[in-house]
Amino acid sequence: MRYRFANRAIACAIAALVLSTSASLASDAAIEVSLTDAGFEPAQISLPADTPFTLRFRNQTRMPAEVESRDMRFEKLVAAGGEIVVKVRPVGAGTHEFYNEFKEDTVRGSVVAQ
Amino acid sequence: MFAALIIVLREIIEAGLIVGIALAASRGVAGAFRSIWFGVLAGVLGSCVLALFTEALASAFQGVGQELFNAAILAVAVVMLTWHNVWMAEHGRQLAGDIKRAGSAVADGASDAMALAVVVGVAVLREGVEVVLFLYGVLVGGGETPLSLLTGGLIGLACGAALSAIAYFGLVRIPMRHFFSATGVLIAFLAAGMAAQCVSFLEQAGLVSALGASVWDTSWLLSEKSIGGRIAHTLVGYMDRPSELELLVYLLTLATIFILGRVVGARSARQRLGRASGG
Numbered sequence: 286m287r288y289r290f291a292n293r294a295i296a297c298a299i300a301a302l303v304l305s306t307s308a309s310l311a312s313d314a315a316i317e318v319s320l321t322d323a324g325f326e327p328a329q330i331s332l333p334a335d336t337p338f339t340l341r342f343r344n345q346t347r348m349p350a351e352v353e354s355r356d357m358r359f360e361k362l363v364a365a366g367g368e369i370v371v372k373v374r375p376v377g378a379g380t381h382e383f384y385n386e387f388k389e390d391t392v393r394g395s396v397v398a399q
Numbered sequence: 400m401f402a403a404l405i406i407v408l409r410e411i412i413e414a415g416l417i418v419g420i421a422l423a424a425s426r427g428v429a430g431a432f433r434s435i436w437f438g439v440l441a442g443v444l445g446s447c448v449l450a451l452f453t454e455a456l457a458s459a460f461q462g463v464g465q466e467l468f469n470a471a472i473l474a475v476a477v478v479m480l481t482w483h484n485v486w487m488a489e490h491g492r493q494l495a496g497d498i499k500r501a502g503s504a505v506a507d508g509a510s511d512a513m514a515l516a517v518v519v520g521v522a523v524l525r526e527g528v529e530v531v532l533f534l535y536g537v538l539v540g541g542g543e544t545p546l547s548l549l550t551g552g553l554i555g556l557a558c559g560a561a562l563s564a565i566a567y568f569g570l571v572r573i574p575m576r577h578f579f580s581a582t583g584v585l586i587a588f589l590a591a592g593m594a595a596q597c598v599s600f601l602e603q604a605g606l607v608s609a610l611g612a613s614v615w616d617t618s619w620l621l622s623e624k625s626i627g628g629r630i631a632h633t634l635v636g637y638m639d640r641p642s643e644l645e646l647l648v649y650l651l652t653l654a655t656i657f658i659l660g661r662v663v664g665a666r667s668a669r670q671r672l673g674r675a676s677g678g
Contacts (some may be wrong), residue, residue, distance in 0.1 A: 316540065348536035349453060353530060355624060358640070359603050361465055362532060364454040367538075370462035372605040399562050 289306060291332075315341035318394065320363070321383065322346050325394035334378040334398035343368040354383035357396065400544075401552035406533060413560035414628040417522040419566025419587065421515040422583040423548035424483065426571065427494045428508035431458065431515060436515035450531040463495070466558045466604035472521040473597035477652065479514040484583050484656050485510045488664035491579035493671075493673070499575045506622070585634065587656040592636025594644040594652040602642060610643035615660025647651030 317364050318340055319326045331339055335381045340350050344363040352369065353360040357376055385392040425431030456464045486508065530552070537548040540584070561674050573581050601607040620629050620637040620665060625629075631637035636649055 302453060329624045348540045349450075349532040350536075353624075355622065361457070361603075362453050362529065363457065364532075365536075367444070367454040367457060369465075371605070374602070374608070374611060377413070386529075388535060389406075390402065 316341040318342050320344045320346060320350055320352070320392070321347050325383075326393050327393045330394070330396045332396055332398050335375045337375050340362065340371045340373060340383075341368060348387070350388075351386040352383060353386045354381065356381035357383065359383075360386070400547040400554075403537065403548040403551030404555040404558070407530050408558050409523045409527045409624070409626055409629060410533075411556065411559035412562060412626060413563035413633045414522040414526045416566050416630065416633045417589065418519050418551075419563040420570065420582065420585055421519050422563070423570035424487070424568045424579075424586055425512060425515050427509070428511055429505040430509060433518050434512040434516035439523055439626075441516075442520040442527055445520070445524045446527025447530045449528045450514050450535065453532065457513045463604035463606070466600045467625070469525060469599040470604070472525060473593045473600065476503060476518045477590045477597065479518045480586050480593070480651075481656050481659065482514045483511055484586055484660050485663050486514070486587035487579050488660040489581055489667045490584070492668075494562045494666075495575050495579055521675075535630035537558070543598075562573045575638055583660060587653055587660075588635045588663075589633065590656060591649045591652040592632055592638075595638060595649040597642065598645045598648045599638075599642070602644070607644065610647065612643055613640045614643055614646050616640045 316330055316332075316338060318330070320342055336363075342361075342363055344350050344365060344367050347365050349362065349364050351360065351362050352371065355375075357371075357373045359371045359373065361369050361371055373396075376396070378398050381396045381398065383394050383396070412499055418435065421435050421438075422432065425435065451658070460467050464551075490508065490511075534549065534552050534563055535667060537545050537552065547587065570582060571578075598607065603610060616639065621631065621637070621639060623637065623639040626639065628639060638645060638649075640647070
């Protein structure tokens, strides 16, 4: 009996999560960033500061990558030929770097918030 | 080669330490070693399978499948670690006594062994996927130096395994009187750090936004992504830029585990006392 209640509670929680996710995703448009063999394209993105935004990374290389940013607090795997969406919470004015963790030294890009 | 070594090592530091801690913490529990190694193996196999489905996972749940998956398995690990500490609060004292007397003890702790196996399995799984994808990328990428990168990656893996050994052999040197309290404290911090990280994945997924302001920023001092930062993160749950909610969940988890341990420990001590005076 207790288990059934727990199951139902978990199911409700998951349903609520999925619903709230679809609602929040529908509202904002994503900024497109391609990952090519030459690096991120565009490598620099200008944005207003203190506003949430969404980045959509398309990996056009033949290698998997992990897109990561310390400043903007995301870390996400993207398969070869795949794409991911990253929602970024408001960041302050300044330059915020992101990079492919698997090639951290060479494959980098930045968000310039003004 | 060195870059590949660092990348792989950084990814598996946490899993490496957790394996060592779990092996030590389950000392004297029947079948625990076998269960934990089984957990490692399952984690490695799971990583390979999951790596195949990176794209599917990334696009699941409206694009936040990866975050939800990570948050879910971290939550499972936190529950299992809590379970372990509660179990130890009940059996630790007896186990320590038995080990001291007989040199080794075999307590029937199938549930505890299973809990730790799950913890180890998900730790390996979570970070293993990244290592598998990185090494796979090196192999198919056709870069200039795949062999040297691969060597670096494998040395990184070996370093991770060495870290497990260091953690294990370091811990088992602790005198038996303090042993299970020491591993208990370590496990509590480990669980608290994982709970906070679970929150951070939910925040990244955009599912949680309350109390999102950073409490402090010590990334200039010790970056959470550096090797030292990763070790500190695993051992005490160090975060270089925690949100208010992460810090709150961290403290709540610590408090919950300690209080549960105290309550269960006191109860089992009373029972032992009751038995001793009654019989």
